């Protein structure tokens with residue numbers, strides 16, 4: 001067993017030093033980098049609420065969650081670097097707009113209930129996407145996904161618990177929750193990407209076993225899992241076509257606005273410019289820290305050398 | 309002058325991380341790799357080996373273990389079990 005095709009056929013993992021087709025390598029670099037960028041940009045919508053969360057307990061939880069997302073970004077950049085790319089270069093590609101990140105993070109967090117809805121729906125959709133990626137054919141990516149999936153459960157549960165608490169509160173709080181659900185439901189469905197008929201790369205990614213399920217399969221799975229959770233929570237999902245289909249054994253649901261997805265991906269969402277600008281500024285404002293740390297390390301290396 | 313010490317990490321099979329299995333002495337990294345193969349993978353225990361000079365490893369100190377790992381000890385809210393969700397809410 002050695003050739004790439006044999007490894008894939010035997011459902012084994014490809015490791016960084018193995019020979020692999022150039023297309024596979026490029027796809028992996030792009031997918032892992034964009035996944036990493038999404039984790040990093042994904043800190044912003046929720047990060048806004050850290051100082052505004054209503055109690056010390058909620059601040060600590062949200063801080064821990066956002067910190068986890070930073071960690072996810074770092075695991076993933078490290079996985080990409082096993083393919084010979086450089087994190088600084090990937091960051092450059094992100095802030096110059098040459099590489100993308102998940103469309104979901106280009107929507108604003110208008111109220112505190114958004115924090116709960118993001119944990120429930122956005123992290124919930126991310127879990128649906130990421131669980132099968134734990135068996136993705138590229139070893140370092142699959143291993144990063146295993147670590148990440150272990151941490152996502154906290155993210156989703158803190159969100160749902162936050163929403164349950166608000167739903168037990170006042171009418172105004174219940175309205176905030178419903179309003180946040182109304183705004184995040186459709187963008188969450190779009191997280192799985194365009195419909196299969198319009199997803200030209202899916203077939204190749206499935207053949208290479210990078211992906212294990214199509215976009216539409218994952219979207220259906222997410223809907224089926226989420227509807228009963230919404231019922232228990234007491235919120236309405238904003239889709240008049242949503243209903244159980246006993247023949248299919250699945251929920252039927254309406255078509256997301258694919259033109260909106262296209263617009264948001266191509267840079268024209270409500271917060272694209274703001275997210276990128278914030279990331280660019282954080283990178284530039286942090287330059288002196290990176291330089292100072294290097295200068296400090298060099299100075300100590302010299303002192304150690306001199307002491308020998 | 310004696311040969312330096314190398315730490316040996318073996319990937320048991322594809323898809324798994326390299327795991328530390330032990331150490332050995334060798335005059336250089338190339339020889340360490342060959343010796344590690346002979347010493348630690350005589351029965352197909354691995355598909356890949358890393359060796360690294362023991363002197364190049366920076367390790368946390370056992371004396372400082374408590375202080376070092378303390379910051380994560382009081383953050384119970386990082387665990388999913390911290391949040392109580394009724395049993396009749398599925399898939400969460």
Ligand SMILES: [Fe+2]
Pocket residue numbers: 039068069072148
């Ligand atoms: Fe994450």
Ligand SMILES: [Fe+2]
Pocket residue numbers: 069123126152155
């Ligand atoms: Fe998350």
